[in-house]
Amino acid sequence: AQSVTQLGSHVSVSEGALVLLRCNYSSSVPPYLFWYVQYPNQGLQLLLKYTSAATLVKGINGFEAEFKKSETSFHLTKPSAHMSDAAEYFCAVSEEIASKIIFGSGTRLSIRP
Amino acid sequence: GAVVSQHPSRVICKSGTSVKIECRSLDFQATTMFWYRQFPKQSLMLMATSNEGSKATYEQGVEKDKFLINHASLTLSTLTVTSAHPEDSSFYICSAGQQGDTEAFFGQGTRLTVV
Numbered sequence: 629a630q631s632v633t634q635l636g637s638h639v640s641v642s643e644g645a646l647v648l649l650r651c652n653y654s655s656s657v658p659p660y661l662f663w664y665v666q667y668p669n670q671g672l673q674l675l676l677k678y679t680s681a682a683t684l685v686k687g688i689n690g691f692e693a694e695f696k697k698s699e700t701s702f703h704l705t706k707p708s709a710h711m712s713d714a715a716e717y718f719c720a721v722s723e724e725i726a727s728k729i730i731f732g733s734g735t736r737l738s739i740r741p
Numbered sequence: 742g743a744v745v746s747q748h749p750s751r752v753i754c755k756s757g758t759s760v761k762i763e764c765r766s767l768d769f770q771a772t773t774m775f776w777y778r779q780f781p782k783q784s785l786m787l788m789a790t791s792n793e794g795s796k797a798t799y800e801q802g803v804e805k806d807k808f809l810i811n812h813a814s815l816t817l818s819t820l821t822v823t824s825a826h827p828e829d830s831s832f833y834i835c836s837a838g839q840q841g842d843t844e845a846f847f848g849q850g851t852r853l854t855v856v
Contacts (some may be wrong), residue, residue: 637796670849672785718784734783
């Protein structure tokens with residue numbers, strides 16, 4: 629069975645600082661991995677996805693993530709945090725393209741002025 | 742990317758009544774759609790897989806008689822919450838994808854409040 633674990637339910641960084649949100653996955657087959665962002669009372673927005681092409685994936689809003697098979701990780705990073713990045717972030721895994729997605733527990737990102 | 746539309750975006754209903762949520766793929770055909778539920782400050786949990794022309798597949802712990810799913814066409818799946826209770830209040834969101842896509846597309850979600 630597939631699953632994802634997000635380490636840290638809440639991460640707080642200063643504006644301009646590095647953002648690092650951790651995600652580890654478990655999958656019996658080569659996975660498809662995603663990061664989504666959710667602003668309060670809104671739906672999901674796809675930040676980026678890994679679909680077995682390049683291991684370093686660049687997404688929207690300056691975010692990127694690196695797929696590391698040896699570590700079963702797919703951590704999300706952004707070099708410099710903006711206040712507008714404050715939101716809930718979900719790591720997710722799927723074993724088939726455009727199939728059901730299993731979400732992590734989420735990480736709330738807060739940005740300090 | 743493809744567009745998935747949910748309706749309504751918000752609904753308030755009385756305890757004991759039923760409410761229907763629609764999920765439409767606007768510019769593609771979806772033989773499979775997925776329904777998720779998100780309680781406040783929690784993650785999204787897959788409820789069921791909706792299959793066009795056949796019965797839905799429910800995840801463990803989800804009552805199929807309470808959450809009725811109908812996928813009568815290739816562009817529409819509906820979720821009906823029957824005999825709603827306040828504990829059913831949640832954010833319900835659907836997704837769909839088509840062959841060849843590298844991701845599933847999500848609807849905007851439906852905020853259900855049962856009073």
